[in-house]
Amino acid sequence: MLYSVRMRAAEGGSHEQGGKHISGAEKLIQRDSLTETATNMLVRALEHSRGSADFINLTVEAVSLHSVQRTKCLPIRSVYTENPDEGRKRACETLIASGVSPEAAKAGIGCLTDLPVSLRGAMLVDAQTGKRLDPLLLRGVRVSRMDVENEAAYKKWLQQQGYCNIHIREAVVLASKVMAASGMVAELCWSDDPEYTAGYVATSGQYTRFTQLKPAGSEIGGRVFFVKAGTDINSLITFLENTPVLIEVPVKEGH
Structure with missing residues (x-):
């Protein structure tokens, strides 16, 4: 048995009541890690750079091991760019x-550039036409129930490559689950944290990080x-939001 622990935090009321999104976090853990994980998430919500949360939703759910899927972690490549335009x-x-x-x-880059406020989840966009496919507006599709094995x-593995910050640690896990979904072509993301300018494009075989997006x-x-034409959108959303996935970490031969 594993436990899905999920945190959402907002300022000025809940997200559903128009509160400003502050922070979110996801873990799939053993029972003996529940207290420490929940405490860390609460501290993160209360001490985040985006503001002081006055609404925190912490959810804990048991997850059967038989329902857990596994996928490989995406390899990481960094591209150094001088400014967001580049x-x-x-x-x-x-x-x-x-x-x-x-x-x-x-169209996808324009969708993020033109946002009036941060998108809480993700837009689903046709990879050929650029048309948005989900009806979820600023909520978006919230990828959930994932962690590293x-x-x-x-x-x-991250430290050996010089990656130590929490942004990339969490983003690679999420992107690895996203790219395991049927019909997925690519993902584009940049953070809503004011001090973090990097973002990434994930594809089926690569997580490419750009230092300024x-x-x-x-x-x-x-x-x-970005989704292939003809993809069953309801099934895709169900996988992204509800299917528990553990990410297998690359292991070098001899280690």
Whole structure:
């Protein structure tokens, strides 16, 4: 038995009542880690750079091991960009190389650039037409119920590559689940944390991190999932939001 622990925090009331999104977190853990994990999530919600949360939703649910799927962790590549314009240009090129049409790639970047406030989840966008496919507006599709299979090995693997911040640690896990979904072509994301300018494009075989995809100080961020034409959208959303997935950490031979 595992436990899904999920935290959402907002300022000015709940998300559903128009509160400003502050923070969120996801873990799939053993029972003996519940207290420590819940405490860490509460501290994160109360001490986040986006503000002081006055609404915190902490959910704990038991998950049967038989329901858990597994997928490989995406390898990471970093691209250093001098400014957000260059980062978005390079991200657009990466999306197109993955099979997203030029029109859809530009539309996806435009969707995030034009957001009035941060998107709490992700937009589903047709990878050829650029048309939005989900009806969830600013809520978006919230990817949930995922974690790494071996956290210590995962942190070591990241540190060996020089990646130590929590943003990339969590984003690679989420992107690995997203790219395991049937019909998924690519993902584009940049953070809503004002101090974090990096973002990424995930494809079926790569997590490509760009050092600048948004201006410093901006609190607007979100995700776009580019989806193949003909994909069953309801089944895709069910997988992303409800199916528990553990990410297998790469292990070098001899280790």
